[in-house]
Amino acid sequence: MLNTIIVDDEEFARSSLYFLLQENCESIHIAGIAKSVAEARGLLTSNTIDLIFLDIAMPGENGFELIPYAQAGKAHVIFTTAYDQYALKAIKANALDYLLKPIDIDELKAAVDKAEKYITLNKNENGRKESLQNLALNLSERNEIRKISLPNGQGYSLINIDDIIHIEADSNYSVFYLQNKDKITVSKVLKEYEEILPDNQFVRIHKSSIINLNYVKEYNSKNGLEVILKNGDKIAVSRRRASDFADKIKSYTSFDIDK
Known part of the structure; x- marks a missing residue:
């Protein structure tokens, strides 16, 4: 079982991802849910976490600011984001994985399978740090973003x-x-x-x-x-x-x- 936390400031995003994981991913154990980076730091401090589903754009601190704490706790990150697939295609090899909102069930299953295999193989710390840092650097350039997902109450508008x-x-x-x-x-x-x-x-x-x-x-x-x-x-x-x-x-x- 992978001890997992969900970090997202949107209530709909948190609850829908929780439901999808519970219904489709038997290897996932939800250890906590946070609506901010500050809350997520608290969960990382009080729990041993294997995997974080992490939103990027959040008020106050964005998702990237949690990365050092994830690294310190040896937790792996799957980003959940409103960036379109074309923007992320060039950096997919550097990420553990990402999920584009609204989250597709098949993509979620594939991401969890990849995370399970990656964590089992226990890749070295330096390789994981480099991967996260490269992802943060490439995403921060924002040159190829052509779509965004906007929460509309019942879901998302792309x-x-x-x-x-x-x-x-x-x-x-x-x-x-x-x-x-x-x-x-x-x-x-x-x-x-x-x-x-x-x-x-x-x-x-x-x-x-x-x-x-x-x-x-x-x-x-x-x-x-x-x-x-x-x-x-x-x-x-x-x-x-x-x-x-x-x-x-x-x-x-x-x-x-x-x-």
Whole structure:
């Protein structure tokens, strides 16, 4: 039996993964469930853990910050993530494994089988550290991400990032405005998507707004710097983010915002 913990800030993700493991993976014993890296550290301290199903994007500390503690406890990691398969294809050889949300049962079984064989073979510590470090490095580049999974209450919506026009903060929620005129509200703060989305295409222009540069129609400084998007939405650029926006728009187009 593999002593296992689940680490994810989304209640639906935690409960659905728990159910899938209980129903499909006899070699797994769920030793604990955590909704944050801080809670996971406590579980690692009080239990001998073989395997961690670890979300990446979480408020406060992200999943990568748990890796040193996993290594210290000789626990192995399977990442659960909203990154698409194309982005992860290049780094799959360096990871113990990963699961793309929403989790597929067959992929889950295959990942658990791989983990069981890997742990049984007892690969050396240095090899495991190098694998996790390479995964963290490659994922952090975020250059190939083309899709993200957005929790919608009953499951997940898989969204092409090119279809995102802009994202607006609403307290502790983020509202996605999509090319097909749909809106999706997600119970995550804007900063998490600022970190996930490729910064050569998406720029935070205000504490409450991230825009997709593909949808910029025009910008002007008549009443302070303002961006007009192709769907007609007008969004203010805050003073402290104006310089970063200017740099991004210059590199993205042939126009000079200062002219």
